[in-house]
Amino acid sequence: METKVRIDSRFPSMGTTIFTVMSRLAADCGAVNLSQGFPDFQAEPELFDAVHRHMLAGRNQYAPMGGLPELRQAIVDKVAALYGPRFDVESEVTVTAGATQAIFTAVAAFVRPGDEVIVFEPVYDSYVPAIETVGGKAVHAQLKFPDYTPDWEQVASLITPKTRMIMLNSPHNPTGSLLTGADLDRLADLLRGTDIAILSDEVYEHILFDGEQHASLCAHPELAARSLVVSSFGKTYHINREC
Ligand SMILES: Cc1ncc(COP(=O)(O)O)c(C=O)c1O
Numbered sequence: 001m002e003t004k005v006r007i008d009s010r011f012p013s014m015g016t017t018i019f020t021v022m023s024r025l026a027a028d029c030g031a032v033n034l035s036q037g038f039p040d041f042q043a044e045p046e047l048f049d050a051v052h053r054h055m056l057a058g059r060n061q062y063a064p065m066g067g068l069p070e071l072r073q074a075i076v077d078k079v080a081a082l083y084g085p086r087f088d089v090e091s092e093v094t095v096t097a098g099a100t101q102a103i104f105t106a107v108a109a110f111v112r113p114g115d116e117v118i119v120f121e122p123v124y125d126s127y128v129p130a131i132e133t134v135g136g137k138a139v140h141a142q143l144k145f146p147d148y149t150p151d152w153e154q155v156a157s158l159i160t161p162k163t164r165m166i167m168l169n170s171p172h173n174p175t176g177s178l179l180t181g182a183d184l185d186r187l188a189d190l191l192r193g194t195d196i197a198i199l200s201d202e203v204y205e206h207i208l209f210d211g212e213q214h215a216s217l218c219a220h221p222e223l224a225a226r227s228l229v230v231s232s233f234g235k236t237y238h239i240n241r242e243c
Contacts (some may be wrong), residue, residue: 005076010133017125043238067095075231083219099203104130106199106228107165111136115164120150124173124201136164148177152186159190165197171204171214178212183219191226198223203232 004149022035054060065073074095082153087093096102111117113135119127122142128138139158141150145236155166166187170179191198200217217227 011114011129013198014129015065017101019125040057060077067093068183071095079218083216083223085218085224087218098145098203098234099230101124102228102230103199103201104133106230107131107136108134110197110228113161116160116162117165117167118155118163119157119167119174119209120169122174124169127167137162138222139163143172143175143177148175149179152183152190155187156190159194159196163196166191167199167201168217169201171202171207173204178208179215181215181220184217184223188220191223194224198227200227200229202229203235205231206236 019036023038025031026033068077069089072089072095075093075095076087076089081135094102094107107117107127107130111131111134115136116139117127117131117136118141119131119138120143122143123138123140125235131138141158143150169181170177172178172190187198196215202214202216205214205216217223217229
């Protein structure tokens, strides 16, 4: 007897990502692939040696859920050296398998069905699916040509009693725009007296040009108290051994 099983995706119309489409096209056409950040150089040999050494030493078992204590301590020290505050190693640092997982996990932890989350267009492509997967609604603010910085009046007009979170991305993918200290002060004014959380995607914190400085939410005590700040080993250590 044939048993028919129908397992329906919650997102039947969701296709693949633009990265998959463009990278496949670049490979098919033999084109230079500028669409996805593949480093075109080998990782340092010391990295391969270290992975091998630690696996031989038996460190390939389950890690503690929040990340190895030594790694979390190193993150606390790095953030303190860069941005000032020394966050609590036990309760304020979590290691995930990449920034994409951190973003999804943060959204899943805080956004409830029916909640609104403000995102800035153009928006990195994992944000909206994460919001919709947990039953939230993405509300779109626009970053406009030529400088692609937030219009805080527009953001103010989008905040409602249902707003649960604002997702920031600076340095911004794909425009490269940066939030300034003045932007963060303006945002702090807007959010004072609300319970709105911030997810601050800072994965490109070390990719800066022309002497520009990164304004991390970590360094803004009022906003840090309501923020989840996301960094990425992939972005940071593919580009700079000194970080
Ligand atoms: C803005 C932004 N956030 C997050 C990520 C994901 O980082 P990870 O590779 O650590 O998952 C990317 C990757 O392209 C990105 O561009």
